[in-house]
Amino acid sequence: MPAHRAPATALRPRPPEGEGGVSRRRFLGYLIAAPTLVVAAEMGRQTVFGAPEASAAPIPSVQTTELYDLSDAIRDAARPTANLIKIEVNRDGTVSFAMPRSDNGQGIITSTQMIIAEEMDLELDQVVVTLADARPELVFNQLTGGSSAMFTLYTPVRVAAALARGRLLDAAAAAFDQDAGTLSSRAGVITSLTGGTLGIGELAEKAAVQTTEQVEVVLKPREEFRILGKPQTKTDARAIVTGKKQFATDLQIPDALPSVVCRAPDLNGAPIAIDNVDEIRSMPGVTDVEIIATGVAVRAVTFGHCIDAVRAMTVQWEPGTVAGQDDESVLADLRKAELPLAVPPAGGSTVEGDFTFYFKSNSSLETNCAIADVRSDSAEMWFPTKTPITAQDQIADLLGLPTNAVTVHVTEGGGSFGRKLFLDAALEAAEFSQKIGKPVKLMWTRADDSRQGRVHPMATSRVRASVTADSVLSFELRHTSVSMDVSHGFGDALTVAASRLPSGNLAVAEVIWELSQTVPYNFGVSTRLLNEVDMRFNTAPMRNVYSPDSTVARELMVDQIAAKMGRDPYEFRREFLKHDRQRAVLDKVAEEGNWGRTMEEGTAQGISFQTEYKSVIATLVEIDCRPETVNRSVREGLTGPRVTKVTTAVDVGVVINPRGIEAQILGAINDALAMTLTGSMSLVDGHFVEASWDNYFYTRQWNTPPEVNFHLVESDAPEPGGVGELGVGGSTGAIACAYARATGKVPEYFPIMHKEPRPFEPYPTVPPIPPSPTNGLDTTF
Amino acid sequence: MPTQTFKLNGEQVTVDTEDDVRLLWVIRDLLGFTGPKYGCGINVCKACTSHINGKAFNPCSVRVADVADSDEVTTIEGLADGEDLHPMQQAWIDYDVAQCGYCQPGQIMAAVAKVRQCVTEGREVDDTAIEELRNICRCGTYQRIREAIKAGAENM
Ligand code: FES
Ligand code: FES
Numbered sequence A: 001m002p003a004h005r006a007p008a009t010a011l012r013p014r015p016p017e018g019e020g021g022v023s024r025r026r027f028l029g030y031l032i033a034a035p036t037l038v039v040a041a042e043m044g045r046q047t048v049f050g051a052p053e054a055s056a057a058p059i060p061s062v063q064t065t066e067l068y069d070l071s072d073a074i075r076d077a078a079r080p081t082a083n084l085i086k087i088e089v090n091r092d093g094t095v096s097f098a099m100p101r102s103d104n105g106q107g108i109i110t111s112t113q114m115i116i117a118e119e120m121d122l123e124l125d126q127v128v129v130t131l132a133d134a135r136p137e138l139v140f141n142q143l144t145g146g147s148s149a150m151f152t153l154y155t156p157v158r159v160a161a162a163l164a165r166g167r168l169l170d171a172a173a174a175a176f177d178q179d180a181g182t183l184s185s186r187a188g189v190i191t192s193l194t195g196g197t198l199g200i201g202e203l204a205e206k207a208a209v210q211t212t213e214q215v216e217v218v219l220k221p222r223e224e225f226r227i228l229g230k231p232q233t234k235t236d237a238r239a240i241v242t243g244k245k246q247f248a249t250d251l252q253i254p255d256a257l258p259s260v261v262c263r264a265p266d267l268n269g270a271p272i273a274i275d276n277v278d279e280i281r282s283m284p285g286v287t288d289v290e291i292i293a294t295g296v297a298v299r300a301v302t303f304g305h306c307i308d309a310v311r312a313m314t315v316q317w318e319p320g321t322v323a324g325q326d327d328e329s330v331l332a333d334l335r336k337a338e339l340p341l342a343v344p345p346a347g348g349s350t351v352e353g354d355f356t357f358y359f360k361s362n363s364s365l366e367t368n369c370a371i372a373d374v375r376s377d378s379a380e381m382w383f384p385t386k387t388p389i390t391a392q393d394q395i396a397d398l399l400g401l402p403t404n405a406v407t408v409h410v411t412e413g414g415g416s417f418g419r420k421l422f423l424d425a426a427l428e429a430a431e432f433s434q435k436i437g438k439p440v441k442l443m444w445t446r447a448d449d450s451r452q453g454r455v456h457p458m459a460t461s462r463v464r465a466s467v468t469a470d471s472v473l474s475f476e477l478r479h480t481s482v483s484m485d486v487s488h489g490f491g492d493a494l495t496v497a498a499s500r501l502p503s504g505n506l507a508v509a510e511v512i513w514e515l516s517q518t519v520p521y522n523f524g525v526s527t528r529l530l531n532e533v534d535m536r537f538n539t540a541p542m543r544n545v546y547s548p549d550s551t552v553a554r555e556l557m558v559d560q561i562a563a564k565m566g567r568d569p570y571e572f573r574r575e576f577l578k579h580d581r582q583r584a585v586l587d588k589v590a591e592e593g594n595w596g597r598t599m600e601e602g603t604a605q606g607i608s609f610q611t612e613y614k615s616v617i618a619t620l621v622e623i624d625c626r627p628e629t630v631n632r633s634v635r636e637g638l639t640g641p642r643v644t645k646v647t648t649a650v651d652v653g654v655v656i657n658p659r660g661i662e663a664q665i666l667g668a669i670n671d672a673l674a675m676t677l678t679g680s681m682s683l684v685d686g687h688f689v690e691a692s693w694d695n696y697f698y699t700r701q702w703n704t705p706p707e708v709n710f711h712l713v714e715s716d717a718p719e720p721g722g723v724g725e726l727g728v729g730g731s732t733g734a735i736a737c738a739y740a741r742a743t744g745k746v747p748e749y750f751p752i753m754h755k756e757p758r759p760f761e762p763y764p765t766v767p768p769i770p771p772s773p774t775n776g777l778d779t780t781f
Numbered sequence B: 001m002p003t004q005t006f007k008l009n010g011e012q013v014t015v016d017t018e019d020d021v022r023l024l025w026v027i028r029d030l031l032g033f034t035g036p037k038y039g040c041g042i043n044v045c046k047a048c049t050s051h052i053n054g055k056a057f058n059p060c061s062v063r064v065a066d067v068a069d070s071d072e073v074t075t076i077e078g079l080a081d082g083e084d085l086h087p088m089q090q091a092w093i094d095y096d097v098a099q100c101g102y103c104q105p106g107q108i109m110a111a112v113a114k115v116r117q118c119v120t121e122g123r124e125v126d127d128t129a130i131e132e133l134r135n136i137c138r139c140g141t142y143q144r145i146r147e148a149i150k151a152g153a154e155n156m
Helices: A007-011 A070-076 A108-120 A136-142 A149-176 A200-206 A237-241 A277-281 A303-312 A327-337 A388-399 A424-436 A446-451 A493-500 A504-516 A547-564 A569-576 A580-592 A658-678 A726-743 B023-030 B087-094 B104-121 B142-154
Strands: A026-032 A038-042 A084-089 A095-099 A127-131 A184-186 A189-191 A197-199 A213-218 A257-262 A271-274 A286-292 A295-300 A315-317 A350-357 A369-374 A379-383 A406-410 A440-443 A459-467 A472-482 A525-533 A603-612 A615-624 A642-651 A707-712 B003-008 B011-016 B050-052 B055-057 B072-074
Touching (some): A038 A149, A149 A213, A189 A200, A237 B087, A277 A303, A286 A303, A295 A303, A327 A459, A459 A547, A547 A569, A569 A580, A580 A615, A603 A726, A642 A726, B055 B104, B104 B142
Antiparallel strands (some): A084 A095, A184 A189, A189 A197, A369 A440, B050 B055
C-alpha cells in the first residue's frame, strides 16, 4: 500500500472512541492530478463507515424535524450527485479554496479559513477562501440558505484539508529521507527531528500526483483543536474599516456605466410605453434608454444622472398584480384559505390563539444590484447571489445563450435576509445589457428596493390546544400565508423546475415548512399545517423563513397554557421540554437573566425556547411598556415599547467561531425586534407605501436594547448546527411574551406598532424615486 | 460643462460635471472612491457619511457646486494616517463589529464626528449620545457599535 493510502492514520494514532464517534470514522477523499497538490472531498457523502445519521422515514407520533430537518435535507439533496470541493496548495505557500457558498456578512469565509487552518496546522492568513463562480456540476451543492453552510461544509472541507496535510508530510518525509511520523508541521513549515525545514510552497509540486486517486483519511481529534472554538475576528475586518472591501457596485468593470430602472406606481406594473424618450435620451450624461420587462431602464455617467432621468420620465403602465388591494383585503383572502382545526373547541379545556403577521421587508442595506456584460455569444455577470447555478441557468435562458456561455461571478453581498436567493436585478441587468449591447452596472434605488422588492409574506397563525389540569392533550397550529416564493428550490435546476409546476411552489414550501417547524414540548398530538395563497406578491423566505412568526404564535400560547394551569412560564417550559440539551439553555437564561425578579408595573420579562438547524436557543427579554417610554420622541423615528435587556443562550453543537456565533445572534435579535415591534410594510391601493428607512422601521440605535448578554452553552453534539437565522425565531417569541405580560394583553397582530400613526408623509409613487435633498450641509455635526 | 474642484482625502481633485450632481456620485462614480456607500440617496440611512472640514455630512444630499475649492472632504479611505488606523477603525476591528460591512464606513465616520462633537460640547460619549446616530445597520451590529464607539473615544 502506498504511503499516502492512509497517511493520517499513521501520523495520528488515535483511540478508537470518543467525540460522538464522528471524527473517529475514516473518510474518503481524493488526490487530484495537477501540477501542484490538489486534494478534494465529496460534499454530502464523506463517510466510509456508518450509515447516514438521519432517516427521512416518518415515524408516527414523532415530528419529522426531530429525526430529519432542513439541514439534513440540504445536505442529503447532495448525496446522489455529490461532487468535489477542492483545496489547492500553491507554490507561494498559501492554500486556496473557492467556496461554493455566498457570504453576505455571516462570516462563513472566516469560519472556513479556520477549519482549513486547523486541519492543516496553518495560520489563518495562509488560507485564501474565495466565493466560487457558478458551478453547475455541483447541482444541489451551491445553495446558501437554511443556515446550512457550516453544517454541509464542515466535514468535506476537513477531509480535504486533512488529506493535504498528510500528503505534504509524506512529501517532506521523502525529501528528508525520514519517517513521516517524526516530522512536525506548523504554520506551513514542516520540521524534521534534526531541524531541517521545508515550506509547504516548496512541497506543493513534490506532493502533487499524476493520476487522480481515492484515499482514506482520519480527521484531527477535537481535543487537539487550536483554532476551532476560539474567538476569531472576521478576516476582512481591516478591509471593511478602511473602505477597501468591494461590493458589486464598487467594482470597476470597463464601460459598465450606472443604470437604474423607472418602475410603475403599482406593485409589479409593467410598462406600456414611454412618452418622452427623446427628451430623456438628450438629458445630460444619459447614454441609453430602453423599455425592459419591469420598467424603463436608463444608463448614464453616474447614478445621480440616472435618478434625474427616471424622475423626468413620462411612462404609461399596466395595472399591477395586486391593483386596488390593501392589507385588509389580503387578510380577508387569507382568512378564507385557513385550514380547519381538527379538535373541536371544548369550552374550559381549550386554549386558543389567532395571530396576524403583516408584510415585512427583507431589503438589505445594499440594494438589489448586478453588473452585466452581454455580448452576442457570451455573457459575464457580477452580483451577490446565494443560488449561482440557478442564476446561470435563468440568465442563459433569458438571453438565449447556452448555459456555459454565461459566467456568473459571485460577489460578497451587503446583507441578504433572503433577498440574495433571487435574481431580480441580475435579470434586468442582463436584459438591458443585451438590448443596448453595452455593459451596465444596474442598481435599484432604496425606494424601489423597499416598495417593489421582495417581502416576507403576510400570514395568519391559528393555534388551539386542549389541556387538562396538568397536561396538554393536543396542540394544533394552522399557518396560512401569502405564497412564499421558494422557486429557488434547493438551488439547483431540478427543484427549481419542480417548484414551477402547478402547485410546485406550494410543494417545495410544504417541504421547507415540514422540515423546519417543530413543537419542542410534550404536547400530546401535535400538528402543524401550512396553507398558502398565491396573490402575486414578490415574496422571499426572509431570515428564518416561517419561524419568526410561528414561534411567536407558539410561545404566546405556551404562556397561555401555563397560565391556565397556574404555572410559571419558565417552570412550565422546563417541565414540558423534551430533552436535557433544551433545558440546559433554558436554565442558563433563567439563571443569568434573573428570571422572576420583581419588575415595575408596565415592564415585564418574557422567556422563549426554540430549536432549529440542529441548534437550540433560549431567550429572556425585559421590556418597558410604560407610557413615558412608549411615547418618547425621536425625529422621524418610531419608538414604542423598548426592550431594555436580552439574555440569550445557545447550544449550536460544534463551535467553530464563538465570536462569529455571538455576532449572528446579536444581529438576529435586532431583526426580531423589528419583526415583532416596529418593522412592517403597508399595502395601500395596490402598492406598498414605505420608501425609505424613515418609513420602514427596522431597528435603530434608539430601539436596540441597551444590554444584551450572550451565553454559549457547551455541547457534545458532533457537528456544527446552523446559527445565522436561529436567533430570529429564537427571540421573537420572548419579545411577544414579555409584551403580553407587561401590558396584560395578548397581541393579535404583529408587528405590534403596525397600526400606530406613522411618523411620515408617504412619498409619491410617480415619479418612483424621491428627489435627493440639497441641504446636506445644514445637517453636519 | 462646469469644472468642479475640492479637496478629497488631502488631494485637490477636479472633475467636469453639472453643478447639481450630488457629491456622492462625483466621489463614487466619477472619482472612483467607493468607500462611502449608497443606501438611500436622501440623507436617511447615513451609509454615505463622510467628513467635510472635519464634520460629518452626507454627500448624497449636497450638490457638488456647493462644495468650495478649499473644502476638505474626507471619506473612509482618508481616515487612517497611512498604514496607521484611526483609533475608531482599530476599535471596530477589536470589537469585530462588522458583519457584511456595507454600513460600516458610514458608521465609523459618524462615530468619529459624534465623539468630537461630544468632546467639544463637554458631553459624555454615552448611550444617549450614541442614540443620536441615525445610521442604519441592517445586519444589526448596534451592540458592538456601541462598545466600539466607547472604546474608540478613549483613544481619540
Ligand atoms: S445614501 Fe446618503 S444618507 Fe443614505
Ligand atoms: S454590517 Fe451589514 S449593514 Fe451593517
